[in-house]
Amino acid sequence: MNFDRGFDKIEKVAILLLLFMLCILITFNSIRSLDTEMISSIKKDYLEGFTIIFLSTILEAIPFVMIGAFISSIIQIFVSEETIAKIIPKNRYIGLVVASLMGIVFPVCECAIVPIVRRLIKKGVPIHLGITFMLAVPIVNPVVLASTYYAFSNQIYIVFLRGFLGWTSAMLIGHVVGILQDGKNPFKKQIHNKDSQDCHHSSCGCGHEHSHHDNKNTVFSKLNNIIDHASLELYDVGKLLIIGAFLSAISQIFVPREWILSVGRGQASSIVMMMILAFVLSLCSEADAFIAKTFLGQFTTGSIVGFLILGPMLDIKNIIMLSGSFKPKFILKHSITIILVCFMMAMMINIMGI
């Protein structure tokens, strides 16, 4: 059997790194004679902590990835392109507003949203609406706003700032990215095994190989399809989740806290630092408020709001998941727009002295 060569560079690099790490781990643990002070202290200091942070990030995110995979599959099977075309408002601006408020009925974590949005855009939702939807749902939703409220119960203005600015940023970014993309296809070509029998199943177009032997529309076969899709989706997204969690855990362990704290007061530097932190920590938007709050005394308000807005929109986990479906150029446009808009919003707060 030969190994499959037709997949992403990112995955290749990740796998090499993993194999390397595995070798180190196995060496540490199996060679008892090496069980010196140094090694067990490294293990105590770093490895245990790393493993716990890494695993807990994954454990926390997997349920949501699964939910997203199922919702995406359900949309795939039950919602046709025609339905979507009918629902979308004709007016671009009304469309943006509607898309940005969907989070209220559809509270989905950022981990879950990527496959859903991919599915929607493939089904014909225009890019500017898809992006607005993707960015707004993890912020403008009751669960996240509630947890932000719990965290900042003495600084309720932060909750409002997060909600309002998150909402407007999502619409702004969606609008801009839509214009920049200009109707071009943002997806990369899915790479298939050349000799797979059923590659582009016409009603699916998701690039997975399946064999739909029967086209019966029974409930059971539909259920079967949903589960099939969800399983494949879990594989695709799960890979990226694990890589993202890995990187995030590494940065949490190895970036010294002192560096972070020393820039807390500068108007612009604090924002930059908090945005970098939000990007690197890749926290789920339900939990990030509690982390943000620990910085409250030492960092400017604008930077904290910047953290709360950027985190759900763009972070390591997210970007790696996007890289699975979207073209690099698109991801670049998308990320830069997000960073600039969030920075702008945060800066506004600092300048206004809130």
Next chain:
Amino acid sequence: MKKININELIWFIILILFSLYIYTLFDTERINLYMHPKMFNYIYLSLFVFILLSIFQIKKIFHHSGTKRIKLGYIIFLLPLLLAFIINPKELRGKAVYNKGINMGGSQTSIIDEYEYSNDEYNEEEYGKEEYIEIESLEEDKSNLDILGYGNTLEGQKFLDIINQSYMNLDEMIGKEIEIEGFVYREESFAKNEFLISRLLISCCAADAQVGGLLCQYGGKSHLENDEWIRITGTIDSTNYKDQYSDEEQIIPVVKITDWEKIEPPESPYIY
């Protein structure tokens, strides 16, 4: 014998392994190391889904597909499983955690508000005593606990209460004797006879753990190491603390230790 599709088989094994792993976490209660109890329902959901997918996967093992190539991506899924198995973490501690941030000084109000649960009447009743503070009626007062306070052991809750009271009502607490359990944490910036008695505070999952605690001062006879679990007895007093980064001076509580002893790390070391 039917031909076996290797890829589907591997995925099946991975799904089963994850199901087993999550089940073991709950069975050994190790799950507490990773997650806040409020998240448990979600983890149950993922366990259910893993099992469901495994069942549906069985049939696919026998689906013949044209390719014989193994998808390399499966290795990525093995990484968390292998790490969990090899390292088998028991406690979150060490430099990894300290880097995540300590809660005292500047942003202490943030931590207090977050974990605040009781109303003022309750506080007065409990802390009116001059001698040892004992939280006996904790069981009765469960109704006061809001969603952020549950899941704690008695000791953990006591720790939280004492911290809350010390930071919020320092004036009332000065002079009171307390008994508290936690682990030792020292930074270079601390004086030789100072350390924090702390616990890890988790709001959602281990990834967001924060170290929270009280500053302590002691006679300095023996050398206490980081991560050691001890029980201390002491009196509460106040002192000035200068934040390195904001140059602000604040008055914070400090415990003047009268007695201490080493203890075993508790089963449930976190505070939620």
